[in-house]
Amino acid sequence: xxxxxxxxxxxxxxxxxxxxxxxxxxxxxxxxxxxxxxxxxxxxxxxxxxxxxxxxxxxxxxxxxxxxxxxxxxxxxxxxxxxxxxxxxxxxxxxxxxxxxxxxxxxxxxxxxxxxxxxxxxxxxxxxxxxxxxxxxxxxxxxxxxxxxxxxxxxxxxxxxxxxxxxxxxxxxxxxxxxxxxxxxxxxxxxxxxxxxxxxxxxxxxxxxxxxxxxxxxxxxxxxxxxxxxxxxxxxxxxxxxxxxxxxxxxxxxxxxxxxxxxxxxxxxxxxxxxxxxxxxxxxxxxxxxxxxxxxxxxxxxxxxxxxxxxxxxxxxxxxxxxxxxxxxxxxxxx
Amino acid sequence: xxxxxxxxxxxxxxxxxxxxxxxxxxxxxxxxxxxxxxxxxxxxxxxxxxxxxxxxxxxxxxxxxxxxxxxxxxxxxxxxxxxxxxxxxxxxxxxxxxxxxxxxxxxxxxxxxxxxxxxxxxxxxxxxxxxxxxxxxxxxxxxxxxxxxxxxxxxxxxxxxxxxxxxxxxxxxxxxxxxxxxxxxxxxxxxxxxxxxxxxxxxxxxxxxxxxxxxxxxxxxxxxxxxxxxxxxxxxxxxxxxxxxxxxxxxxxxxxxxxxxxxxxxxxxxxxxxxxxxxxxxxxxxxxxxxxxxxxxxxxxxxxxxxxxxxxxxxxxxxxxxxxxxxxxxxxxxxxxxxxxxxxxxxxxxxxxxxxxxxxxxxxxxxxxxxxxxxxxx
Numbered sequence: 001x002x003x004x005x006x007x008x009x010x011x012x013x014x015x016x017x018x019x020x021x022x023x024x025x026x027x028x029x030x031x032x033x034x035x036x037x038x039x040x041x042x043x044x045x046x047x048x049x050x051x052x053x054x055x056x057x058x059x060x061x062x063x064x065x066x067x068x069x070x071x072x073x074x075x076x077x078x079x080x081x082x083x084x085x086x087x088x089x090x091x092x093x094x095x096x097x098x099x100x101x102x103x104x105x106x107x108x109x110x111x112x113x114x115x116x117x118x119x120x121x122x123x124x125x126x127x128x129x130x131x132x133x134x135x136x137x138x139x140x141x142x143x144x145x146x147x148x149x150x151x152x153x154x155x156x157x158x159x160x161x162x163x164x165x166x167x168x169x170x171x172x173x174x175x176x177x178x179x180x181x182x183x184x185x186x187x188x189x190x191x192x193x194x195x196x197x198x199x200x201x202x203x204x205x206x207x208x209x210x211x212x213x214x215x216x217x218x219x220x221x222x223x224x225x226x227x228x229x230x231x232x233x234x235x236x237x238x239x240x241x242x243x244x245x246x247x248x249x250x251x252x253x254x255x256x257x258x259x260x261x262x263x264x265x266x267x268x269x270x271x272x273x274x275x276x277x278x279x280x281x282x283x284x285x286x287x288x289x290x291x292x293x294x295x296x297x298x299x300x301x302x303x304x305x306x307x308x309x310x311x312x313x314x315x316x317x318x319x320x321x322x323x324x325x326x327x328x329x330x331x332x333x334x335x
Numbered sequence: 336x337x338x339x340x341x342x343x344x345x346x347x348x349x350x351x352x353x354x355x356x357x358x359x360x361x362x363x364x365x366x367x368x369x370x371x372x373x374x375x376x377x378x379x380x381x382x383x384x385x386x387x388x389x390x391x392x393x394x395x396x397x398x399x400x401x402x403x404x405x406x407x408x409x410x411x412x413x414x415x416x417x418x419x420x421x422x423x424x425x426x427x428x429x430x431x432x433x434x435x436x437x438x439x440x441x442x443x444x445x446x447x448x449x450x451x452x453x454x455x456x457x458x459x460x461x462x463x464x465x466x467x468x469x470x471x472x473x474x475x476x477x478x479x480x481x482x483x484x485x486x487x488x489x490x491x492x493x494x495x496x497x498x499x500x501x502x503x504x505x506x507x508x509x510x511x512x513x514x515x516x517x518x519x520x521x522x523x524x525x526x527x528x529x530x531x532x533x534x535x536x537x538x539x540x541x542x543x544x545x546x547x548x549x550x551x552x553x554x555x556x557x558x559x560x561x562x563x564x565x566x567x568x569x570x571x572x573x574x575x576x577x578x579x580x581x582x583x584x585x586x587x588x589x590x591x592x593x594x595x596x597x598x599x600x601x602x603x604x605x606x607x608x609x610x611x612x613x614x615x616x617x618x619x620x621x622x623x624x625x626x627x628x629x630x631x632x633x634x635x636x637x638x639x640x641x642x643x644x645x646x647x648x649x650x651x652x653x654x655x656x657x658x659x660x661x662x663x664x665x666x667x668x669x670x671x672x673x674x675x676x677x678x679x680x681x682x683x684x685x686x687x688x689x690x691x692x693x694x695x696x697x698x699x700x701x702x703x704x705x706x707x708x709x710x711x712x713x
Contacts, residue, residue: 031505057505063535065528068494072532075498078478080506083498099494099525102486109707112467115478116710147708171710202712 010192013183015157016046019164024054031076033060033069034086043088044124044183066096074104077117087123090177091137104173105148116171124180126221127271127319132310138272143175144249150202151248153177155223158192159246162200170202179221205252211239214265214333217256217282219245222269222320229325238333248278257290264295265332269320274302296335299328369654372410372583375437376642378682379406379430380665385686387670390618396460397471400426404613407641408545409434411586412513415594418447421499421512423483423492426473428515432482441685447480451689456696463696467703489520493529493542500539511539511597519550522558530603534571539597542605547612552627565607573604580610581639584648611636640666
């Protein structure tokens with residue numbers, strides 16, 4: 001299957017698309033359901049051509065009914081199918097919240113392991129693009145606090161493909177955060193493998209940059225802010241290790257703690273609000289399990305406890321930035 | 336859908352069936368069907384009575400949502416289903432778990448319904464239940480038996496019902512899903528969403544509305560502004576039928592009609608079964624319900640006992656003698672006024688097996704509380 005003409009470099013969106021086409025090709029039990037995903041091919045084009053390729057029996061344009069989209073997908077999974085649900089924006093997932101956290105997430109638990117729901121709910125997420133309050137959210141913490149859901153957030157094309165393939169094969173429900181600002185970002189295009197060689201396991205973090213002075217843990221779009229901040233730190237004489245979590249649930253604590261045995265300093269960055277955000281969860285785990293490793297107070301950098309505002313100066317003011325990450329990391333290094 | 340002719344009586348239908356006339360409506364019931372239906376009504380009533388008594392003695396954990404006075408809806412709607420059909424009962428429908436596919440034999444281990452042992456295992460909170468007592472009584476289910484597990488978020492299983500029958504349709508099977516809902520849950524957004532979706536895709540989903548007039552402490556006129564809720568179906572372009580929820584035969588006929596419509600590929604429908612909630616919302620609410628509901632309304636609502644109505648029909652048809660009808664006079668009586676002697680032996684013995692099993696089954700070990708959040712990846 002040659003989806004992508006240019007085999008050398010693939011963007012984040014086409015990597016996702018390739019993952020979906022490959023898995024739908026391999027397993028005819030996959031059903032896709034979402035708003036505008038068939039005829040149109042998705043608001044951003046992630047499912048472009050999917051219905052033409054696999055037919056209207058496997059790719060459904062649903063009415064604007066997120067709860068019923070998720071619930072119907074749940075029923076499909078109860079009866080032998082696997083489901084891929086697209087949220088047009090991950091912000092809209094709130095309309096399907098009850099079905100996700102009460103129906104889907106708990107099914108395996110409620111049935112003492114009899115029934116699992118092999119469902120991926122994926123959708124474009126994240127701020128920094130002027131999407132304003134309802135097209136900018138990172139609401140992963142809602143679901144991290146709902147037992148039974150895996151949570152994934154890739155930052156590169158290869159991870160986007162490899163993690164989505166793994167998510168689609170997972171027997172559990174997975175919420176998959178796609179960073180829409182990265183969908184067509186030229187600077188991050190990279191070659192991706194075909195088939196099983198492209199698989200990336202869930203639950204494994206990746207060290208994006210090695211360093212020995214401070215560990216910066218992040219995921220999604222903030223990976224790039226942190227890498228830029230690491231360059232700033234280098235100019236100040238500090239080497240930062242940047243860890244991309246890639247999967248939040250299950251959390252790869254080991255990679256974080258191993259890094260801290262070298263650096264003894266921790267900064268965690270996410271673009272979700274501060275209070276009960278996932279960065280706080282990482283900090284709490286380190287405080288409980290690696291307190292002795294800390295030579296400086298661990299730091300959270302997050303969005304302020306605000307919605308994401310629209311006008312650019314407002315949006316940038318409330319979100320983590322290269323500057324705010326650099327400054328926090330420097331303070332930590334100099335503590 | 337052909338609307339049921341309201342003037343057509345049970346007797347007319349029966350006599351037509353006996354003459355062997357072609358009946359476009361659901362298969363007509365035989366004398367032994369009537370006898371079985373009456374017995375199932377007794378079983379559903381006895382199950383509820385027994386649970387009320389066990390609960391009052393402090394032997395059960397959780398809340399009992401009595402199905403007293405609404406048994407005809409469960410018995411009648413399940414009677415015409417095939418073993419391959421799906422159901423999604425809610426909290427007030429406990430008997431539905433074992434009534435499903437009962438025609439295959441009450442104790443047939445291969446029938447597509449739960450055994451009384453499994454259901455009682457769940458009520459008593461023991462490991463010998465599907466789900467090992469991890470969620471409360473009313474939320475059991477079994478994909479093997481094609482029973483969707485409900486949550487406490489009502490109308491929330493209608494989308495799943497859409498999904499299971501869609502999967503069957505893709506696999507070339509003609510199953511139908513029956514979803515059970517109180518009239519209170521019809522105000523949920525997901526009720527509208529799911530029925531709209533089912534009608535767009537012509538999914539074989541029959542939505543039963545058990546209209547018992549009360550959503551916990553809120554009367555029906557504060558839940559929707561229609562005289563007959565079934566008219567809501569007009570907005571979806573689907574049939575809306577009204578059944579007398581106290582009359583097991585009428586429920587059977589209307590639901591069978593809706594099921595036949597669904598199975599033939601014509602899509603979903605709503606069947607409103609008009610009934611009345613006998614007690615409080617749950618057993619915790621009985622005392623308050625006696626105050627917030629007008630006494631006259633309760634008296635009138637409970638005056639049409641489904642067991643009594645069925646007996647009258649059977650007497651009319653010559654299927655039951657007056658003497659036989661008086662043998663188990665449970666109609667119109669509350670749990671406190673009834674003993675095991677008031678019920679047919681077969682019913683009492685059947686439930687006794689379940690209770691015996693449940694009492695003997697162990698409670699789950701505490702560590703199971705932390706298990707099965709995720710399935711291990713192979």
